[in-house]
Amino acid sequence: MIPCKLAFIGGGNMARSLIGGLIANGMSAENIHVADMQTATLETLTNRYPVTTFTSNQQAIEGVDVVILAVKPQQLQDVVRELSADWQPDQLMISIAAGIRIEDINRWLGKSQSSIVRAMPNTPALVEAGATALFANEHVTHQQHELAESILRACGLAIWLQDEKHMDAVTALSGSGPAYFFLVMEAMEKAAIELGLPQETARLLCLETAFGAAKMALESGEPASTLRKQVTSPGGTTERAIHELEDGGLHGLFENALVAAALRARELANELGQDHHA
Numbered sequence: 001m002i003p004c005k006l007a008f009i010g011g012g013n014m015a016r017s018l019i020g021g022l023i024a025n026g027m028s029a030e031n032i033h034v035a036d037m038q039t040a041t042l043e044t045l046t047n048r049y050p051v052t053t054f055t056s057n058q059q060a061i062e063g064v065d066v067v068i069l070a071v072k073p074q075q076l077q078d079v080v081r082e083l084s085a086d087w088q089p090d091q092l093m094i095s096i097a098a099g100i101r102i103e104d105i106n107r108w109l110g111k112s113q114s115s116i117v118r119a120m121p122n123t124p125a126l127v128e129a130g131a132t133a134l135f136a137n138e139h140v141t142h143q144q145h146e147l148a149e150s151i152l153r154a155c156g157l158a159i160w161l162q163d164e165k166h167m168d169a170v171t172a173l174s175g176s177g178p179a180y181f182f183l184v185m186e187a188m189e190k191a192a193i194e195l196g197l198p199q200e201t202a203r204l205l206c207l208e209t210a211f212g213a214a215k216m217a218l219e220s221g222e223p224a225s226t227l228r229k230q231v232t233s234p235g236g237t238t239e240r241a242i243h244e245l246e247d248g249g250l251h252g253l254f255e256n257a258l259v260a261a262a263l264r265a266r267e268l269a270n271e272l273g274q275d276h277h278a
């Protein structure tokens with residue numbers, strides 16, 4: 001059980017995943033408020049979960065302990081400024097927006113000593129297999145620290161960062177990461193279908209293989225390189241396939257991809273961290 005009342009501002013993809021994970025983990029939907037400007041988005045949510053919905057952000061945060069900002073980075077400044085008037089000193093704000101720094105959120109909120117956590121979750125939170133990194137400012141109390149961790153841990157792994165500057169790399173790795181694996185799945189399935197497998201057979205074998213590889217890497221504790229070598233018989237089939245992937249520049253591609261994502265997070269912070277109301 002998570003002992004708090006929680007409001008999501010923004011009821012889109014990531015909020016939906018976190019809400020699904022929290023409810024699957026025993027959080028009472030009664031304690032979850034969700035605000036969004038789109039009634040259709042709210043309806044999609046209430047069709048699945050009996051959460052309380054609002055079209056007013058101010059009303060949604062009334063009486064809650066924790067507010068999770070789940071709007072796009074481009075919408076964050078307006079939302080934080082809007083919440084400022086009604087913000088209570090004992091409330092905890094958790095921003096999941098890519099890039100945006102705590103110091104900017106704090107300035108937009110305009111209060112001294114506000115408790116703010118930055119978190120970078122990912123969509124597998126929906127099935128309680130998420131991975132989230134968190135960073136707290138100095139005003140977050142021990143109890144709020146535990147609360148933030150318990151909320152994100154309900155959705156999977158939750159780990160604290162020692163330095164906020166690591167958040168951009170986390171965003172590039174695990175925030176965006178599910179999309180990379182989904183892309184690899186798409187590519188592998190397509191190639192298997194081209195080799196003649198029926199679509200459903202290709203899909204199931206591909207997904208179980210991805211799941212099995214991740215489970216084995218987690219449970220064995222062996223480095224991925226060791227596990228890869230165990231599959232790669234000298235002169236065998238895997239060796240040929242890996243040769244193709246490495247020849248095609250797989251390592252360099254991932255390096256470029258993660259650098260590009262982290263740079264985009266920094267760009268978002270620099271573009272959007274400016275005060276457009278100043």
Ligand SMILES: NC(=O)C1=CN([C@@H]2O[C@H](COP(=O)(O)OP(=O)(O)OC[C@H]3O[C@@H](n4cnc5c(N)ncnc54)[C@H](OP(=O)(O)O)[C@@H]3O)[C@@H](O)[C@H]2O)C=CC1
Nearest residue numbers: 010011012013014036037070071072073075096097098121
């Ligand atoms: N998707 C992901 O995998 C991850 C996303 N994030 C972060 O989570 C945040 C949300 O992303 P995501 O869920 O994908 O985005 P979505 O666009 O799916 O969700 C955001 C929701 O907020 C609504 N919204 C816009 N403005 C307001 C407002 N002023 N008040 C209330 N609601 C508003 C949007 O409505 P409308 O569509 O009309 O604008 C939309 O329904 C982003 O900051 C992103 O960086 C972090 C980790 C992973």
Ligand SMILES: O=C(O)[C@@H]1CCC=N1
Nearest residue numbers: 097098171175176177
């Ligand atoms: O693509 C994005 O910007 C967000 C942040 C991490 C995952 N999705």
